[in-house]
Amino acid sequence: MVVKSLMISLSGYTGFPPKDPFIFKRFAVSAPHLKWFRTFFLLLAPLLTAQTSDYMPKDNINTDILIVGGGIVGLTIARELSQRRADLSITVIDKEPSLALHASGRNSGVVHAGFYYTPDTLKARFTVEGNKLLTDYCLEHGLKLLQCGKVVVARDESELKMLSELKRRGDANGVLLEMVGEVELAELEPNALTTGKALWSPSTSTINPGEVVEHIAANLKSNVRLLLGEEFLSAPEDGVAVTSQRSIGYGYFINTAGLYADKVAHHFGLGRKYTLIPFKGLYMEYLDPTLVKRHIYPVPDLDNPFLGVHYTKTVDGKVKIGPSATPTFWRENYSGMKNFRPSEFAEIINYEARMFLSNSSNFRKLTFEEIKKHFGKYLRRQAARLVRSVDIDNFGSFLRPGIRAQLIDTDSLTLVMDFVVEEGERSMHVLNAVSPAFTCSFSFARFIVDKIEGSL
Ligand SMILES: Cc1cc2nc3c(=O)[nH]c(=O)nc-3n(C[C@H](O)[C@H](O)[C@H](O)COP(=O)(O)OP(=O)(O)OC[C@H]3O[C@@H](n4cnc5c(N)ncnc54)[C@H](O)[C@@H]3O)c2cc1C
Numbered sequence: 001m002v003v004k005s006l007m008i009s010l011s012g013y014t015g016f017p018p019k020d021p022f023i024f025k026r027f028a029v030s031a032p033h034l035k036w037f038r039t040f041f042l043l044l045a046p047l048l049t050a051q052t053s054d055y056m057p058k059d060n061i062n063t064d065i066l067i068v069g070g071g072i073v074g075l076t077i078a079r080e081l082s083q084r085r086a087d088l089s090i091t092v093i094d095k096e097p098s099l100a101l102h103a104s105g106r107n108s109g110v111v112h113a114g115f116y117y118t119p120d121t122l123k124a125r126f127t128v129e130g131n132k133l134l135t136d137y138c139l140e141h142g143l144k145l146l147q148c149g150k151v152v153v154a155r156d157e158s159e160l161k162m163l164s165e166l167k168r169r170g171d172a173n174g175v176l177l178e179m180v181g182e183v184e185l186a187e188l189e190p191n192a193l194t195t196g197k198a199l200w201s202p203s204t205s206t207i208n209p210g211e212v213v214e215h216i217a218a219n220l221k222s223n224v225r226l227l228l229g230e231e232f233l234s235a236p237e238d239g240v241a242v243t244s245q246r247s248i249g250y251g252y253f254i255n256t257a258g259l260y261a262d263k264v265a266h267h268f269g270l271g272r273k274y275t276l277i278p279f280k281g282l283y284m285e286y287l288d289p290t291l292v293k294r295h296i297y298p299v300p301d302l303d304n305p306f307l308g309v310h311y312t313k314t315v316d317g318k319v320k321i322g323p324s325a326t327p328t329f330w331r332e333n334y335s336g337m338k339n340f341r342p343s344e345f346a347e348i349i350n351y352e353a354r355m356f357l358s359n360s361s362n363f364r365k366l367t368f369e370e371i372k373k374h375f376g377k378y379l380r381r382q383a384a385r386l387v388r389s390v391d392i393d394n395f396g397s398f399l400r401p402g403i404r405a406q407l408i409d410t411d412s413l414t415l416v417m418d419f420v421v422e423e424g425e426r427s428m429h430v431l432n433a434v435s436p437a438f439t440c441s442f443s444f445a446r447f448i449v450d451k452i453e454g455s456l
Contacts, residue, residue, distance in 0.1 A: 057245065057246050058245045058246045059246060060246050060247045060248065060249070061091070061246065061248055061249070062089075062248070062249040062250070063089045063090065063091035063225070063248060063249070063250050063251070064088040064089045064090065064250070064251045064252065064456070065081060065088055065089070065090045065091070065250065065251065065252045065253075065254065065456070066091050066093070066241055066248055066250035066252070066253050066254070067090065067091065067092040067093070067254045067256060068093055068232040068241075068253070068254070068255050068256065068257050068264055069092075069093075069094060069255065069256035069257040069258055069260075069261070069264075070092050070093070070094035070096075070099055070217065070226060070228070071094075071100070071102060071103060071104035071213070071256060071258050071433075072104040072209070072212070072213055072216075072437070072438050072441045073104075073256040073258070073430055073433045073437060073441055073444065073445075074092055074094075074254070074256035075092065075213060075216045075217055075220070076216065076441040076442050076444070076445035077254060077256060077445045077448050077449065078090050078092050078220060078224050078226075079216055079220060079221075079224075079445065080442075080445040080446055080448075080449045081449050082220060082221040082223050082224045083221065084449060084453065085453075085456065086221065086223055087223075088223060088456065089223055089225070090223055090224045090225070091224075091225045091226075091227065091248065091250075092224065092225070092226045092227070093227045093228075093230040093231075093232060093243060093248075094226075094227075094228050094229075094230070095229070095230065095231035095232070095244070096228065096229065097228055097229045098228060099210075099213050099214060099217055099228070100209065100210045100213040100214065102258050102259060102332070102402075102403070103258055103259070103402055103403065103404065103405065103437075103438075104209055104210075104213050104258075104438065105209055105210045105213060106281075106400060106401065106402030106403070107209055107281075107402050107435070107438055108206075108283075108312045108320065108322075108323065109206045109207050109208060109209045109312070109314060109315065109438075110150075110204060110205075110206055110295060110312055110436070110439070111131050111134055111135060111145075111204065111205045111206065111207055111438075111439050112127050112131060112204060112436040112439045113127070113128070113131055113150075113170070113175045113176075113177070113201045113203045113204045114127035114128035114131060114170070114173050114175050114439075115166050115167070115169050115170030115173060115175045115177055115199075115201065116166065116169065116300065116302070116307070117169065117173070117418075118169055118172070119169070119172040119173050121417075121418045122418050122419040122447075123417075123418050123419060123434070123436075123440070124169075124173045125443070126419070126439075126440035126443040126444045126447065127173075127436055127439050127440055127443075128173050128174060128175060129442075129443035129446075130436075130439045130440040130441060130442055130443035130444065131203060131439055133442035133443055134207065134212070134438075134439060134441070134442055135147075135205065137212070137442065138207055138212065141215060141219075143207065143208070143211055143212060143215055144207060144208045144211060144315040144316075145205055145206070145207055145315065146205055146206040146207075146313060146314070146315045146317075147205045148204075148205060148206065148293065148294045148295065148313045149188070149200065149201055149202040149203070149204055149205070149294050149295070150200075150201045150204035150294055150295035150296070150297060151180075151185060151188060151189050151192050151194075151198050151199065151200055151201070151294060151295070151296055151297070152166060152198060152199040152201070152297045152298070152299060153185075153192050153193060153194035153195075153198045153296060153297070153298065153299070153386055154194050154195045154196065154197060154198065154299050155195065155298060155299070155385050155386070156195050157195055157196065159195070159298075159299040160195070160196060160197060162299045162300075162302065163179070163197060163198070163199055163299055164179075165302075166199055166299070167179050167199060170199075170201075175201070175203065176201075176202060176203055177199060177200065177201055178199070178200045178202075179197055179198075179199060179200075180197065180198055180199070180200050181196070181197060182194060182196065182197075182198075184200075185198045185200075188200055188294065189292060189293055189294045189296060190293075190388075191291060191292050191293075191296075191387045191388050191389065192292070192294075192296050192386065192387060192388070193385070193386060193387055193388045204295060206295070206312065206313060206314060206315050207315060208314075208315045208316075209438055212438075227245075229244075229245075230243045230244055230245045231243055231244040232257065232264055234267055235253070235267045235268060238425075238426075239251070239426070241253065251426065251456070252426045252427065252428075252452065252455065252456055253268075253424075253426065253427035253428070254427070254428050254429075254430075254448070254452075255268075255427065255428065255429040255430060256430045256433070258405050258433065259276060259278060259331040259332065259403065259405040260276075260331065261276065261405065261429060261430055261431050261432075261433070262274055262275050262276045262407070262431060264429065265422060265429040265431060268424050268427050268429065269424075270422045270423075270424055270427070270429050271422050271429055271431050273409060273410055273411055274407050274408065274409060274410060274416070274420070274431055274432075275347070275351060275407075275408050275410055276331070276405045276406065276407055276408070276431075277327060277348055277351055277352060277406055277408055278327070278328045278329075278330070278331045278332075278333060278348070278403045278404065278405065278406070279306070279325040279326060279327055279328065279370075279403065279404045279406050280324070280325070280326050280327075280328040280333065280334075280401055280402075280403050281322060281323030281324055281325055281401055281402045281403070281404060282322055282323055282324045282326075282373065282374060282379070282398055282399075282401050283320050283321065283322035283323050283398065283399040283400070283401065283402075284320075284321045284322055284376065284379055284380070284383075284395060284396060284397070284398055284399065285318065285319070285320060285321070285395075285396035285397065285399050286311075286318075286319040286320070286321055286390075286394055286395060286396060287394040287395075287396045288319070288391065288394045289317050289318050289319055291311070291319050291387070291390065291394070292311050292313060292319060292387065293313070294313060295310060295311060295312055295313055296310060296311040296386045296387065297310040297311075297386075298310065298382075298385070298386060303361070303362055304361075304362065304366055304415075305325075305406065305415055305417050305434060305435070306325035306370075306404075306435075308382075309321060309322055309323075309324070309373065309379060309382040309383055310322075310383075310386070311383065311386065311387070320399065321379065321380075321383045321395070322373075322379065322399075323401070323402065324370050324373035324374060324379065325366075325370050325404065326367075326370040326371055326373065326374055327352050327366075327367055327370070328348075328403065329345050329348055329349055329352075330344045330345050330348060331344055331348075331403065331405075332403065333403065334400075334401055334403065335401070351408055351410070351413070352367075354413055355408070355413050358413055360412065360413040360414050361413075361414045361415040363415075376395070376398070380392070380395050404434070404435060405432075405433070405434075406432075406434065407420055407431055407432035407434070416432050416434075417434070418432070418434070419432055419433065419434060419437075419440075419444065420432040421448070421451075423451070423452075426455060428448060428451065428452055430448070
């Protein structure tokens, strides 16, 4: 496929295999040294055609509900729907050959408590309820859950005001939270370092996100069909979706395509004022698991959707540091040039450049701050500010990164901080399943199913 797109971009020709065989001739006359390239191309063409022609369309199918995207959001919606409506057939498709390859399998695994957000936000409501529902799900099914709690520490006196604001928000959202002094903090987490006060959140915990996703998928009811390796391509007419494998006739369409949710919505004429830009999160491992007993977070900059470099205690007792949140240049830009798409690159860099120039959502500060975290030294320094002692030799290597799908309002060029959904006549599009959507997922699924149940 890479070779194929390379050849397409070299020739500037968008159809493959070429319908016009003379296209190569036109290249040949313009530069003699391209003769070799032409010969090579002609020899290679049948091979490449053969490579793409092993595609065998599968039988078309019909389904009452088609869900595009089998991340935590799509799967919990499928689960909720199938529990409420055993009479409906539900099909979930995902373009990847296995589950949890994107955000749902590449996050911190923290089950948040819900004190960062003001009570008027969807995030506050879904995080508080989602924490309880996800915790219950893990306990009921014996999935790994580390109920370690978390402390939020102030790096200097200027952060105490914001710490109090977090407490106010938590109280308003009904979250169990305690403001503690330095002595109490030392009892809770001996290695945490704060200035005067810290916030203690006993209901923050950790799960293994990949395990949760796999468990939900494996235990879906029999009216749900999960098709992997099947990519949504277009919606040529109402009630019909074309995928990489076939056409699927549907009664209702749900878009939970994560990093591509905006693109899918655009096929339905929805989400037009939005685009998603990717933010890459890097983690570093810390080799001594006894460094901390609980999660340690800094006081966040609440103008920015990310929570800052923190210590996460994983379900198996390890310690992870991070993540960063650097604007990146294509959606699945996990490493090197993998998954590079020129059109995506051009579009994303255009928005990032415009946000940088206009400095909307304080984008310049965010970019400079986050880029520095790509360098291990700065990330380590940020982490060191949250603890009393840390051994420089125990900082390990970078771990598997994750990429957040962050929605941008293209009119105001601002980052959208809360969940956004848009509804068509018989489609629903989840445009901003923003962090902590993993924590929120069970609650969010109820919200979506409540919304669409009347139309089914
Ligand atoms: C670094 C990082 C740390 C985070 N930490 C936390 C945390 O600690 N706690 C928390 O609660 N949340 C956290 N989050 C947020 C959380 O992981 C995400 O919000 C959540 O996983 C989003 O789920 P999703 O189902 O919308 O997206 P995804 O998991 O990305 O799923 C979308 C799916 O759609 C598929 N897809 C895309 N396009 C198509 C198409 N055209 N056809 C078919 N399939 C398609 C993809 O293959 C993918 O599997 C974090 C996220 C990141 C990146």
